[in-house]
Amino acid sequence: MRILLTNDDGIYAPGILAMHGVLTDMGPVDVVAPETVQSGGSHAITIRHPVLWRSIQVGDKFTGTSVEGTPGDCVKLAINALLGQRPDLVVSGINAGLNTGIHVLYSGTVAAAIEAAILGCPAIAVSFELYKDMEFDIAAGIARSVIDRIGQEGFVPGTVYNINIPELKPGLPRGVRVAPQSILPMDERIERRSDPYGREYYWLTGDFKNIGGESDTDRYMIQEGYVCVTPLRFDLTERTLMKKMEKWEWPDVATKL
């Protein structure tokens, strides 16, 4: 079993190191990850610039490929150019910070997994709630047990599993739950400030504390202390509305060129 490991926090991040540690007994692990932090970078890909890479040694742990690009670039580069063969599994993470709710859309961690699925691999994204002194090694062990469970059913090409792990406290996590992505907007605040030259700027902030009346979403499960697993798709078509639209009459748009 050949595994490609990537992330969006960069190749030196503690999360990818911890994840590497729990994957090596499954088979050879190729690490191809961004040189720098790409948080909030979503599914960006680099098309207007070249992308450089280099082989680096991370501590005494592993040799990996550091890419001056996005998580999406890393997966494309690894699968289409560097590895010489398609990996049997792609793991992205562990991300420092949850990727639940609409954060799934902003997440580079999840985007890397989706890119791998587009390219025909089974893919898993792993994210971990942000708090002081995050125990990445314990979270990685939890992720591994969830990955093993998924593997029992078979790693299916094109599938994406989004795993989120809550803050670790005595007795937690309470278990593993399967739940859909919340689609509630963030409780956003735009902080308006002035720069040293008097020019205005804004700083996006906000949190997820208010989950409304939800009781069956990824955000709710995390709040309740469960590890949450959500299978994802990358066909964004809204089929219910599409069925209705197929019956609409559309205007004539032929141009007189």
Add this chain to the structure above:
Amino acid sequence: MRILLTNDDGIYAPGILAMHGVLTDMGPVDVVAPETVQSGGSHAITIRHPVLWRSIQVGDKFTGTSVEGTPGDCVKLAINALLGQRPDLVVSGINAGLNTGIHVLYSGTVAAAIEAAILGCPAIAVSFELYKDMEFDIAAGIARSVIDRIGQEGFVPGTVYNINIPELKPGLPRGVRVAPQSILPMDERIERRSDPYGREYYWLTGDFKNIGGESDTDRYMIQEGYVCVTPLRFDLTERTLMKKMEKWEWPDVATKL
């Protein structure tokens, strides 16, 4: 009817100018768009840096807000801070280049529309096939007639319509079609080169010419010379797989802290 207009090609791009021209008789149009080109930037948002903005005059056409950020930032900033009220419709485009198939996932144009939908607005993304001497004004007129048709059914908050317009040739477009997003991977090529210092880099390229056996997708409709409209969603949950996973037994993940 108050409209927010944005894009990912930047506020000086010809596409947004053309789109502005065909929207002004619908009501006041607020333009809030990136200062610079953000193509391929997907749904990135800026959370680790502040975002600056300024009011600018674009030719003799309009005064808009130029944002040093992503399309997602523009929509968040406009709706949560600048406009003082939620727009009745958000239009993103016209993008110079199609956003069909998996390009939907990489597209800043589409991401801006999705962000608007998350924030409770009806949203429309408009993209136009890339070719020499693109007639943006004609494409904008076509987009307007499609937008009017959607409006006849009512602009529903949270809905996203992705409109793609093919190259304009005599007799084309042949009409308007509703079709789902293709999920085929790109026909990618990784060009490997060396920089002036002998260091290797890659340049991502590829195209969509090979659409396999598809005959009912956005990519196919464009190839056949139709304007294609695809309704999109931003809940990525794969419900069919989720239903199966809910029956799986999951491992005990309680930690001994």
